[in-house]
Amino acid sequence: MPVPDEQGKHKRSLLREQAYVSLRDAIISGTLAPGEKLRDPELENWLGVSRTPIREALARLEAAGLVHTLPGRSTVVSTIERKTVFDAQAVAATMHALAVRIAVPLMGKGEIAAMVEANRDFAAAFAAEDAAAAMHADDAFHGVAVVASRNEVIPGVLEQVTPVLRRLEFRRFSSLTGRQSIAQHKRIVSLCRRGDADGAAQATRQNWETLSLLIDVEDL
Known part of the structure; x- marks a missing residue:
């Protein structure tokens, strides 16, 4: 079986995990407060990664109940219910x-x-x-x-x-x-x-x- 054409797989996985951990920890500590909007351009500047790993990290955070998406596709930090x-x-x-x-x-x-x-x-x-x-x-x-x-x-x-x-x-x-x-x-x-x-x-x-x-x- 030939080596897949995909390049940088592990690097992208690492970026995705790093973005997830950084966002998760910021929400847990309250640095990102309940109700705060999470805008991709601001997150890209802060984390230094592209939009793709950020969106993947946000999807994991939504599954974990830390963020949710509002109508119009804006993502906000969830309140503590x-x-x-x-x-x-x-x-x-x-x-x-x-x-x-x-x-x-x-x-x-x-x-x-x-x-x-x-x-x-x-x-x-x-x-x-x-x-x-x-x-x-x-x-x-x-x-x-x-x-x-x-x-x-x-x-x-x-x-x-x-x-x-x-x-x-x-x-x-x-x-x-x-x-x-x-x-x-x-x-x-x-x-x-x-x-x-x-x-x-x-x-x-x-x-x-x-x-x-x-x-x-x-x-x-």
Whole structure:
């Protein structure tokens, strides 16, 4: 079979991913606020990429609920809707609990050490009042079980629902309300270390369900 004529495939894929991550993170942090119009020329100047990867990135963001297209084809940053957050939280909690339940029997010392290190980074981010670093460490912590589960479906489902939750968690990690996750993470690690898959899964579900406490008090 001859090499396809298409050129620069990986480069274009990288640009598309970079555009998606930059836009996603800007929406999560509030740099791009709810209701703000996203105009292609402005995004091209900011990101330094052409319209094609931008439009592809926006399509992914719309599927994840971070933007939506209005009549006339203008794209705007979505507002944070209570039902959307609750729906996403229910799926995320279920998927992470499932990942942990599957992963615990497969975990070794390396995975446990990675979780401990990620939670240490998580605590340090809170001490430094660095919400972005806290979210990165939280992703790393929960990502250990997702990878260890070896379930190829779970990451795709989480990529679909997690960005919506991260907008709320950025607020949470910017305040003291998220500090309880440090202790919750420690409990999850302890249960994983003991080989208690059901207990670790339940603790993981509870960790993700604490977001609902913030939903109740936040003006969405």
